[in-house]
Amino acid sequence: MRDVQEAAAAGATRLLVAKSCVITPSAREFLEHRKIATTLAAEETAASAQPFAEAAAPVRSASSPGAPNPRLFATPEAEAIKKEICAVGRKLWMRQFVDGNGGNISYRIGPNEVICTPTLVSKYDLTPADLCLVDLDGNQIAGTKPRTSELLLHLEIYKAVPEAKAAVHCHPPHATAYAITGKVPPNMIIPEFEVFVGKVAISPYKTPGTAEFAQTVLPYVRDHNTVLLANHGIVCWADTVTHAEWYAEVLETYCWTLMLASQLGVPISHISDQQGSDLLAIKKKLGLPDARFDPSRLQECQLADLEMPNSIAVSPNPCDGAARLASAIAHGDAEPDKSEIDTLVRSVTDAVMEAIATM
Numbered sequence: 001m002r003d004v005q006e007a008a009a010a011g012a013t014r015l016l017v018a019k020s021c022v023i024t025p026s027a028r029e030f031l032e033h034r035k036i037a038t039t040l041a042a043e044e045t046a047a048s049a050q051p052f053a054e055a056a057a058p059v060r061s062a063s064s065p066g067a068p069n070p071r072l073f074a075t076p077e078a079e080a081i082k083k084e085i086c087a088v089g090r091k092l093w094m095r096q097f098v099d100g101n102g103g104n105i106s107y108r109i110g111p112n113e114v115i116c117t118p119t120l121v122s123k124y125d126l127t128p129a130d131l132c133l134v135d136l137d138g139n140q141i142a143g144t145k146p147r148t149s150e151l152l153l154h155l156e157i158y159k160a161v162p163e164a165k166a167a168v169h170c171h172p173p174h175a176t177a178y179a180i181t182g183k184v185p186p187n188m189i190i191p192e193f194e195v196f197v198g199k200v201a202i203s204p205y206k207t208p209g210t211a212e213f214a215q216t217v218l219p220y221v222r223d224h225n226t227v228l229l230a231n232h233g234i235v236c237w238a239d240t241v242t243h244a245e246w247y248a249e250v251l252e253t254y255c256w257t258l259m260l261a262s263q264l265g266v267p268i269s270h271i272s273d274q275q276g277s278d279l280l281a282i283k284k285k286l287g288l289p290d291a292r293f294d295p296s297r298l299q300e301c302q303l304a305d306l307e308m309p310n311s312i313a314v315s316p317n318p319c320d321g322a323a324r325l326a327s328a329i330a331h332g333d334a335e336p337d338k339s340e341i342d343t344l345v346r347s348v349t350d351a352v353m354e355a356i357a358t359m
């Protein structure tokens, strides 16, 4: 970072970078911001003699993902991320969001580099030395322990959502209770939940660890930072590992609170439409995703929110992913699998039947 700042101060517009040089993520962001291109030196000796010379060779964009760089794994930024992942792992275990070796955490530290947890290690026992570095195809490029088998789920999120820098997958009991019943919690009951999580989607069940499983979240992750995984658990993404874990906490506490309230024998009261709009405005300001920001889909979402009296769950929202899927099919961009269509059709049917039953 200091080197690139000095080069920028000296007026450089292109940098010749030695092969052995590590460009940290913050330095890469700085280069992109200042629109300074980088050229990889053909010979390391030439580069080390004159590290930031004006280059005549073809320029490689600083934002190009390129080949993964294993040296990123030893940078001070990576060491800080590793410590944060271990602290979050311990939180997940202490809050009983994971059991055995369950759950996994990752952080996208570079365009083609992701730090993740290893397989078969309790999240309570994690140390920085246990962590792995992988590329966006799931190939391990650094770290002594094998990477988590559920990494593909994280990678699909990173590839689909550029804002996603961190992902946490865990099995918190109350949220997972919703996931095993195929229901999602209703909305507009507790403000913090609306702002930080809001609408929760539920993705269909597939065998964990498979590419098929990883892709089940794709119709939902752009509009939702938190997804229930049917018969499995939850996954959350955010700008930091700490924030992704917060969303897991917010969802789990919300599901738990709804279950407690449902035992009191009186109906749960809701936040009014106007107050709900105020919460969505706060959410938009924070830059968090929500399908309800799109007015053309608002009515569709509200239809799905019709609840049975005293219910603490609603059917999965038919507008989640459906609009995107329908548009993708119409444009010939998608070949959805049959189970995905079945799930959407079933969720629409369930919402209509619930609406009829409450009339």
Ligand SMILES: [Zn+2]
Residues within 6 Å of the ligand: 102, 103, 150, 169, 170, 171, 208, 232, 233
């Ligand atoms: Zn799992």
